[in-house]
Amino acid sequence: MALAKHEPDVEQRDTGHTSKRKHAHFPYISLLLGLLSFTGMLVSICMIFLYAPMDAVQGEPQRIFYFHVPMAWLGMLGFGVVAAAGIGYLITKDERWDWAARASAELGAIFITLALVTGSIWGETIWGTWWTWDARLTTTLILWFIYISYLMLRSYLGRTPSSARAGAVLAIVGIIDVPIIYESVNWWRTLHPAQQVGVAGALPPSVVLTLMISLASFTLFYTFLMIQLYQLQRLQTLAQRLRAHLM
């Protein structure tokens, strides 16, 4: 019992030291990433509305595509990071992996929600319907559900090692399940005409360039936010530990 009580104390002192050391440095990387993603966002917004050509068939609504694709990409990348950090946690038992997993889950949940919203808006104008049970849409929706249940599970379990392990297991099962869901929905709808999700044979180079810059600046933005949320998770854990220590 005494040992169990002693351990978090040591850990806390350790992390306390590192935080002091980190505090002494000015957060250059964070600042640089913030500046880069800010300029990237400005440039890509200019490019999306001024440089990219208007789609001959879809017209102006097509421009939401430059926001929708990066958001969907980050929603998926976010879950990949959650699962990778989960595996890292299970192997090393280092709680820093868990902070990264939590941070990425919160970010990914926001991005995938935005992807669903922007996709629906585009679908309403182009397809004339907010929703269709296409494999890609259905998988994104189910990934959204997995994200939300992950966040709910983590908030119910608190900041304990068993919570971190449970989250890691959910993320690992989820990341293996998502491709299976995609394939099974695909087979489920094989008899139905699948709607084409904006894949034309040859996209003009200006469209590709705009999309790439938009993707890059959104990913930079994600990295920037990841660092902030990671620090936030770290501080929250330390604060909670201090509070438990005092009371």
Add this chain to the structure above:
Amino acid sequence: MTFLEQVLAILWKDISCELRSKQTWMGMALFALLVLVIFNFAFDLRVDNKAAIAPGALWVAFVFASLLGLGRTIAAEREKGLMDRLLLCPVDRKAIYLAKLLGNLLFIGVVELVALPVFAALFNVPLFAGSLLPIVLLGTLGIASVGTLFSAIASATQARELLLPLLIFPLIVPVVIGAVRATGALMVPAANEPPWLGLITAFDVIFLSISMLTFEFVIEE
């Protein structure tokens, strides 16, 4: 004790507990029947739409009833503080998982055996006893393998009953799709259907292996 003996010992403990109380499976069976009755009201069943609705109704009833049973997987251990004792036993964690999974399969299987004839009568469909059995068994295995893992996770929280379906439903989507389509194909044979039974088997193998490998992480304190 060999691995198999360990599994059987834990399984036998759960079965004898259940045989004494009979709470879980009676509740599950009644619940499954009630879901089937509710579906009769929810969809105005006619001859022409029966084939489209019946497989879905059957599987929704099975999934909902399984949830009741799955929620009780580790519940007795958690409520009475027996979890530590189970973990202190010199048994492999995989044996605990397998025993719990087999127990769940058994309880859900009994419920399904009760519900199937009633389903056939209420929905006025033939039973297809021979060919429906593997679909039901494999579909249930898929639901139970993920369900056993996540009920161990959910039982550690205060909101066990609330959290369990939220965790399981998104993950079992492939199994549910496969099972519903395979059942539907029995009622109205369709061309160009993927081999659903083989796919469910593949899903089962995948789910079973990840769940078995990760189970030890979720029950440690």
